[in-house]
Amino acid sequence: MRTIFDRSIRKSSPHRSLLRLSAVAGASVLLAACHNPFHSASVSGAGTPATTTTTTPTPSYTVSTLGVHAGLSALSPSTVAAAASPIGVAVDPTSKYVYVANSSSKTVSQYTVGTDGSLSAMSTPTVTTSASPQYLAVDPSGKYVYVSDHAHADNTIAQYTIGSGGALSPMSTATVATGRSPTYIAVDPSGKYVYVVNSSDNTVSQYTIGPGGALTPMSTATVATDTLPFGLAVDPSGKYVYVTNLTSKTVSQYTIGSGGALTPMSPATIATGTGPRGLAIDPGSKYLYVANSSSATISQYTIGSGGALTPMSTATVAAGNFPIQIAADPGGRYVFVTNYNDNTVGQYAIGSSGSLTALTPATFTVGTHPRGIATTKKYTYVINNGTNDVSQFAFDTIGGGNISPTSATVVSGNTTTFTLTPNTGYTVDHVTGCGGALSTNTYTTNTITTACTVTAYFTTSVP
Incomplete structure (x- = not known):
């Protein structure tokens, strides 16, 4: 920041x-x-014409x-190129490397982060993945990257190791099966478990991470969600998982067991706005925020001692046109949301009780159809699906x-x-x-x- x-x-x-x-x-x-300004006049002796002098x-x-005003300020250059139809973005734990999933080109772009936060394509700028890569997750050790493949023909997670310079290499087992149409993917803070949403199956697949990073389905391979799940987040304490459900207009909430398996809370879901998609949790595990794309709002909740969500007294705050993904900064002071239809990023301060207040200015213009967003304590990266590039920002704070x-x-x-x-x-x-x-x-x-x-x-x- x-x-x-x-x-x-x-x-x-x-x-x-x-x-x-x-x-x-x-x-x-x-x-x-x-x-x-001032003007002065001097008069000469008798019979001599008067002269007037103007002082500059x-x-x-x-x-x-x-x-x-806290908020985003564009780096120079303000964007870097990605490949065709980028969607998801992830930053490694050291903030040295950034990875972008390019859906149409079937690749992952890989970048190094400069001292000023700007991205530079690696010598091998992309690695090949499956038919339609969507979202990515980096494990907390910074050794592995996992990419969801949304194509119905594949329905897999591609798995990679991260080399010493940040470049990705496919594992010997390059993919592992998921349910149908996987989207959001996340690794728990302990680095032991991976969860991925299967939007066409109304499930979450759950895996353990082996010694070399390879995924193995748990004995209970999936747990049920509500209808048409989309977003997923693991809370920073590693105790809870939350999933947004587009059609049901809900968030499913789960506890993480000792072996990583998910168990629905009671109640199993809580209401959101219309079209809930991305969700974010503050680093203190106190608050959760949901981007409601169709109602153009952000739902805001407190997280109870057992992980259950409670709407704040101000249940929603206004967002832009079709908010789609959301991120909380690692310092726990700000939240950013990508507004897909008006090509902006909304920026908010987190109040003492967790409620969001729009910054001034409330939005920052980016490329066409922004989707994925990732933030470090210093920099923020926004994926522009329509212009095939990444907007890059410094983050300024008071x-x-x-x-x-x-x-x-x-x-x-x-x-x-x-x-x-x-x-x-x-x-x-x-x-x-x-x-x-x-x-x-x-x-x-x-x-x-x-x-x-x-x-x-x-x-x-x-x-």
Whole structure:
């Protein structure tokens, strides 16, 4: 995650200018120019014509303070190419590698993550998979990747090992059978079990993970869901599994037994909005959120001590047009949802009681028909199904550090410096604007001759 401070400067006169910068911890500043022109006249001796002299006006700058807004900011470049019809995305536990399932091209794209969060295709940019790959899951050890194949002719999970540089290699047993039309897939936090939704069977298949990563169906190979299951999530405590059911407008809820097998809770389901698809759980296992595609809302629940869901007092919050997938950031402060029909990502803050509040701005434009989304503590990746690419963002948050001095006055043609002080758990990521340069935690602008903005980015010290 990163936090930002903006120092915006607007110049209004081509004449000699005075630049006033103001930096307030936790705030961005907008500097708007105003003039203070004046006119003076001098009169010569008797019989000599009077002469009038006009003094060139010197602009001054008025500072207005604006609040910093958390949310997404596009990396450069803002997108990277995927293959045809990408759907799902997964990030490995070290946040070094990203994998994307490309449904029409029957491949998985594989990327390395740069120091600035941007993706680069590996030397082997894709690996072949089955007929219609949909969603992916990486095990907590970062050794294995599992991909669901939605095609009726296959109905499998492709299984891969992750090499030292992140590249995927098919296991000796390349696939394992599922039910019909598998979609969402997840690995439990212990790295022992895998679960996949079978949308045409109304079941969840359940597997154990062997020593080399290969999957073996449990003795009870499937458990029943409600009608037309779609999304699946395992809570971070490793105790519960939740499944959205499109037709039934419900979430099925299960406990995970000692051997990994699922047992329905009582009640077995709880109501959602219309068209529930993706779901996400905060890292503290306190709250669960469901994207309701047809009702354009997000249902929000608290998770009880036994795992059962209870709708919050505000049961839903508004989303965009056809919200489809949703992710909670690993820091437990924000939630993001892909809005398929209006080509945006909605962004929300998680309140003290778990209820969501839209950030400002409430949405961020991405490519056409966004679907999958994955987030780390620093970066967020969105799969654009219609434009066959991945939007990539830094994540900015409030509270990462301060910038000083709180004010500075600079004559045009001179430079000024800012000192960046990160809070505990943060470092200075980078600083941009005014043609300046960063040395350790000091940023020095170039000579000021035109309007410019200085932006300081603080990032968490962990991935």
